[in-house]
Amino acid sequence: MCRPDHFAVEYAINPWMHPEAGADRATAIRQWETLRDVYLDLGHRVSLIEPLEGLPDMVFSANGALVVDGRVYGARFAYPQRAAEGPAYLRWFTQNGYERVHEAAFVNEGEGDFLTLDHLVLAGTGFRTDISAHKEAQEFLGRPVVTLQLVDPRFYHLDTALFPLSGHNVAYFPEAFSPGSREVLRTLFPDAVLASEEDAVTFGLNSVSDGVNVVISAEAGGLQLELKRRGFEVVPVDLSELRKAGGGPKCCTLEIRERVAGATAPGPEGVDA
Ligand code: ARG
Secondary structure, X not given: OOOOOOOOOOOOOXXXXXXXXXXXXXXXXXXXXXXXHHHHHOOOEOOOOOOOOOOOOOOOHHHHEEEEOOEEEEOEOOXXXXXXXXXXXHHHHHHOOOOOEEOXXXXXOHHHOEEEOOOOEEEEEOOXXXXXXXXXXXXXXXXXXXXXXXXXXXXXXXXXXXXXXXXXXXXXXXXXXXXXXXXXXXXXXXXXXXXXXXXXXXXXXXXXXXOOEEEEEOOOHHHHHHHHHOOOEEEEEOOHHHXXXXXXXXXXXXXXXXXXXXXXXXXXXXXXX
């Protein structure tokens, strides 16, 4: 995770951002600290990257890379305002002992557009990540990467429209996807949780599940009910200030998915955020 020490809404690169309205950094920091504490309370490990001045969106660490089985596929940002984050996140991984690190040739925004399940990686395209990056990631990771076409600018990253509930099921907002991609999702996940537009616009799908607990936007009431009905522990968090930049809980979380040494598993996987 990356503390929002330099957080601001200074430019608009998605429809949620209104530089004239701005955002309150102190509130953002408070909300972010709550999210970090939630992960720690759930038994996950949280590693931090140093926030860099001049990079107000760096708090959205999900975009920094994609990590699968210890292999780190680096981000290459679509907009110049965030370009310097790519090398900064890659440096964090090399400095922290990750040996299989790949500097991407194609534009991709890390876990914002790549979501990992047990046997495949779902990949969004249409607004940020280049479809060529899907192929590049598949080759580097040795895992099937399934392309999904995003069509609604409000849901410009895959992680705003879909999240893995476990290693083999997902929740998503169907209308964020092209007709063909909706069919793909129906085929792959017949038992998926389908979210309403009402829950999607509160960033309800920008959630983090460890298979047992789902950390989710406090306002996504309908989705929370359905998740409880399916036996998940729902952990609501308020990240309304960060939403002014177009981000929610998942955007603030780069999942490394390594077991924490010595931990007795509550969930199937430890989340190293
Ligand atoms: N302002 C950031 C951007 O538009 C928000 C990133 C949100 N991150 C995410 N994983 N969806 O790039």
